[in-house]
Amino acid sequence: MQDKILSLLTEINDFEIINKETLEQFKRNYTSKKGIITTLFEELKQLDKSEKALIGKSLNELKRRAEEKERYYQEKFETNYSREPYDLTLKGITQSEGSRHPIQITLHKIIKIFSEMGFQIAEGPEIEDDWHNFTALNFPHNHPARDMQDTFFLENPNYLLRTHTSSVQVRLMEKKELPIRAIMPGRVYRNEEITARSHCFFHQVEGLVVDKKVSYADLKQTLEWFVQKLFGRDTKIRLRSSYFPFTEISAEVDITCFICGGNGCSVCKHSGWVEILGCGMIDPQVLINCNIDPEQYSGYAFGLGIERITMLLHKITDIRLMDQNDIRFLKQFHYFSLS
Numbered sequence: 001m002q003d004k005i006l007s008l009l010t011e012i013n014d015f016e017i018i019n020k021e022t023l024e025q026f027k028r029n030y031t032s033k034k035g036i037i038t039t040l041f042e043e044l045k046q047l048d049k050s051e052k053a054l055i056g057k058s059l060n061e062l063k064r065r066a067e068e069k070e071r072y073y074q075e076k077f078e079t080n081y082s083r084e085p086y087d088l089t090l091k092g093i094t095q096s097e098g099s100r101h102p103i104q105i106t107l108h109k110i111i112k113i114f115s116e117m118g119f120q121i122a123e124g125p126e127i128e129d130d131w132h133n134f135t136a137l138n139f140p141h142n143h144p145a146r147d148m149q150d151t152f153f154l155e156n157p158n159y160l161l162r163t164h165t166s167s168v169q170v171r172l173m174e175k176k177e178l179p180i181r182a183i184m185p186g187r188v189y190r191n192e193e194i195t196a197r198s199h200c201f202f203h204q205v206e207g208l209v210v211d212k213k214v215s216y217a218d219l220k221q222t223l224e225w226f227v228q229k230l231f232g233r234d235t236k237i238r239l240r241s242s243y244f245p246f247t248e249i250s251a252e253v254d255i256t257c258f259i260c261g262g263n264g265c266s267v268c269k270h271s272g273w274v275e276i277l278g279c280g281m282i283d284p285q286v287l288i289n290c291n292i293d294p295e296q297y298s299g300y301a302f303g304l305g306i307e308r309i310t311m312l313l314h315k316i317t318d319i320r321l322m323d324q325n326d327i328r329f330l331k332q333f334h335y336f337s338l339s
């Protein structure tokens with residue numbers, strides 16, 4: 001009898017149940033009242049006590065296995081064929097909507113304004129060489145910006161993480177597809193202490209125009225238009241004389257504080273003005289470095305920090321919030337993502 005049980009176990013395991021009909025067949029053969037297992041239980045009664053215990057155990061195991069298989073397929077076919085496929089009373093799964101990062105929101109605004117003025121968008125590598133980041137831009141060899149304190153150099157010190165997007169200016173000018181009218185957004189790196197106001201990486205948008213007869217007035221006009229589009233029509237600009245190795249003349253641009261309207265508040269440190277970018281006319285030597293004839297062509301460039309502008313626009317007081325991915329911070333920009 002033990003052999004019979006064993007061969008039945010294999011038979012049950014191998015029995016292929018593919019639909020309701022084969023399931024019914026399975027029940028008839030094995031688990032129903034007239035099935036073989038019931039018959040075997042009848043036969044068990046005839047055995048003498050010594051065998052009963054052992055064979056009874058195997059038989060129970062066989063029964064358990066057959067019933068388990070039957071139940072599995074029973075449920076499977078019920079779900080597939082006889083139950084309602086959908087439970088319309090179930091509560092739905094709410095998908096929480098994401099939002100754009102505030103830096104992306106500002107960048108999109110900036111891109112939109114400049115594309116409307118006919119600027120194209122260009123990009124360059126974040127790992128730069130000394131030529132594009134410094135030398136072509138007239139940085140003297142002893143310039144402090146080249147210092148280890150400011151720049152992240154790679155193992156080969158000829159390569160570095162770009163410290164500004166002005167390196168892309170050089171790349172564009174070297175291509176010599178003149179005239180140029182482009183903005184260049186991207187991430188930049190500086191070996192600075194991370195505080196509420198400064199970070200070791202941040203984002204800039206560089207602007208570059210090279211053409212015949214480009215003047216300082218063009219630069220000023222373009223920036224004024226940009227600022228009024230971004231911060232509001234009443235915003236005024238002020239150009240303060242400054243110094244950059246690659247521009248001559250150079251200036252820093254302040255705008256009237258759009259938070260207090262120029263009356264003085266904590267954002268503008270009660271001066272009524274906030275600084276937003278650096279700019280200037282391209283130094284003729286930089287044009288020469290890029291094989292452009294300064295007798296024929298002139299140009300202007302500007303560079304602005306996206307974090308700084310974003311912080312001003314949204315009154316954010318700590319730059320570190322920008323890269324912490326704290327959902328409580330990010331979800332506040334949901335509304336702005338839509339515009």
Ligand code: PHE
Nearest residue numbers: 164166278279280301302303
């Ligand atoms: N590259 C300068 C900076 O990082 C900004 C700048 C760009 C100034 C273009 C003038 C012209 O501060």
